Amino acid sequence: MSVKNKLKKNIILNYIYKGILSFDFTATLWVVYMYSKGISLGKIGLAEAVYHITGMFMQIPTGIIADRLGRKISRVMGAVLYFVDALLMLYAQSFLDFCIVFIISSLAGCMESGAGDALVYESIIKLEAENSYKKIAGRIVLIMNASEAISMLLGGILAQRRIIMAYTLAAGVKSSLVIVSLLFTEPDKYKNKNRNESFKRHLVKSMGAVYRNKSILHFILLNSILEMVMFIIMFYGRKYFTDTGMGYQASGILYTIYLVLGAAGGYYAYKICSFLSLKTTMLMLSILSTAGFLGFSAGVHAFAVISFLLIGICAGLLFPVSSDYINSRIPTEYRAAILSAGSAVFSILMVSFFPVIGIIADKTGLIPAFRIIAIPCIIIITVECYLICRSLGIKK
Helix, strand or coil: CCHHHHHHHHHHHHHHHHHHHHCCCCCCCHHHHHHHCCCCHHHHHHHHHHHHHHHHHHHHHHHHHHHHHCHHHHHHHHHHHHHHHHHHHHHCCCHHHHHHHHHHHHHHHHHHHHHHHHHHHHHHHHCCCHHHHHHHHHHHHHHHHHHHHHHHHHHHHHHHHCHHHHHHHHHHHHHHHHHHHCCCCCCCCCCCCCCCCCHHHHHHHHHHHHHHCHHHHHHHHHHHHHHHHHHHHHHHHHHHHHHCCCCHHHHHHHHHHHHHHHHHHHHCHHHHHHHCCHHHHHHHHHHHHHHHHHHHCCCCHHHHHHHHHHHHHHHHHHHHHHHHHHHCCCCHHHHHHHHHHHHHHHHHHHHHHHHHHHHHHHHHCHHHHHHHHHHHHHHHHHHHHHHHHHCCCCCC
16 A cells, blocks of 8 residues: 555544544543542542643653654554553542542543644645645544444443443443554654654753744643633533433433534534634634533523533534644644643643532532632633734734
């Protein structure tokens, strides 16, 4: 098979890999699962903080590994860790057990976060098809959301019977990730280009590239805070809906609609961006996400459902728009490290906010916790929107 065909195959394989990765019966069950094991919401929040603290310290080092040793190697290592994580989740009982599982899960995500996107984008560069990336990224969102929607619906049905069944099947699905990860081809133009560069020098050059382009920095910050808001609503939302009397299957259907709307948002992102400037698109996403967060915090069930679905649309749009902008403006040889740095920012925000919601919720309930957290989130979003509007690097 020619190199060109192998690189084209990378894009198809990435659709399959992302689909399998997202086919997780337990995606929104883990808060309920841990709670059923006697873990309080406060400790669940702390366990999630352990996950993101691990990511905070390991995202950039694993990104540098991907830059120096290859994106494929990093993705294979991540796939193996995802499988180990799924197996251990079956046997975890105590808070310490779950913390260990979360550390492994975080390391898996770190190995994948920068390497996966870098491998695909560099395959597209080699194929001289950069203009198609936003459409490809939209298809990735479509496939991931469709896969997650089906698995979530099935997960709700399984959990209604025995929640452990969802976790058992999830471990089986994750095993296939390892096989698919071995089939990728490293874009040979960039293979091992930075192998002889020191870790420190690579880190300095990567961060220097971001510092010289302030718009990338502000874009990463805004993207990360929006992702955090969506993550909080997505995962604590399941507990909120079950607390208000919605069963596993009913909430599974609601989450399925959420993902379908997100899939539509991702798939049509390239069309939306064809007639809206990037600045306008990000402002729109910021305003809608903030409105969704406030609506969810109102404490009215109907508002919570509508706001939840609004957040789903925004989540689908965000990845193709932000990923295309950032990837098109960073050096190839430092791509994985810079993309991983963006994930590290997200981890820092999650460490700062996610456990606080759990601790407050244990004492006052989820709605007061959402209201308290909404204040700093809105301030950060407003400031970053203003800075992006002033950034000269953002054009239509």
